[in-house]
Amino acid sequence: MTTVLFDMDGIVLEGPRTDPQVYADAADAALSDLEVDPSPTRRRDFRRHDADRIRAHCEALGVDADRFWKLKERYASQGTHDRLRAGEREIYDDVATIRDLADRTTVGLVTNNRHETAEFVADYVGIDFDVVRGRDPTFEGYDRRKPEPDYIEDALADLGVAEGVYVGDSRKDVTAGRAAGLETVYVRRDHNRDRERPPNATVELEGLAALPAALESL
Ligand SMILES: [Mg+2]
Structure with missing residues (x-):
């Protein structure tokens, strides 16, 4: 076969997809690790996936964009795995x-x-x-x-x-x-x-x- x-x-x-809240929480956790507290507007962008905006905000805040992205992805994975284990996603x-x-x-x-x-x-x-x-x-x-x-x-x-x-x-x-x-x-x-x-x-x-x-x- x-x-x-x-x-x-x-x-x-x-x-069809990962709950957006998982990415919002992941972005917040990553920003906390990096010890930055962006404006609400920037934070909203960090919680989404627009690479150009995220790169621009990282540059403005003096944050390594690649590091932020990697941290956010790691926290999003952890959040997703927690939801599966808890039966919140089947x-x-x-x-x-x-x-x-x-x-x-x-x-x-x-x-x-x-x-x-x-x-x-x-x-x-x-x-x-x-x-x-x-x-x-x-x-x-x-x-x-x-x-x-x-x-x-x-x-x-x-x-x-x-x-x-x-x-x-x-x-x-x-x-x-x-x-x-x-x-x-x-x-x-x-x-x-x-x-x-x-x-x-x-x-x-x-x-x-x-x-x-x-x-x-x-
Ligand atoms: Mg699919």
Whole structure:
């Protein structure tokens, strides 16, 4: 059977993305570590992801922007892992399908989320992924996120394969998967129920349970 790479948020973890409050808390913790107390306007920018604004504010405040970014990413990972352990964010029941597939074929986890969190989630859900790739805790790492194919290509290179399937819940997953030369599976969840199907998705499914049969037909 073919290599199957999975998106994380919205495929393994319930909901489409990290709660913005996790990043707000992470930015505050990083600023506290760096012993700076920015204006409310600047703090609001630090809590978001606009690299240009963050770089400008760091320069104005005499803070190493790379260090701030790395600290914020680390605290965001810790916050996310705490939420998972506390059951505030759940795992989709149908990840059992990924666990079964892992016994039969090569599987990977490739996400725009932080690499540290991807590693945590792989362990937390107990799936023996052959490759796990999330974003690096740098400005450059952030720019390599999907719809860029970079992290999917990294995973394929790690595995030494050029063909396979990418399974995701958003348009950018289909764009990135296609750009990396893969077939794509678009999975419907509550949060994307009413979205238009990405026109170039190979297959559309109502959940992961139907994935093994769909893979047979590709
Ligand atoms: Mg997703």
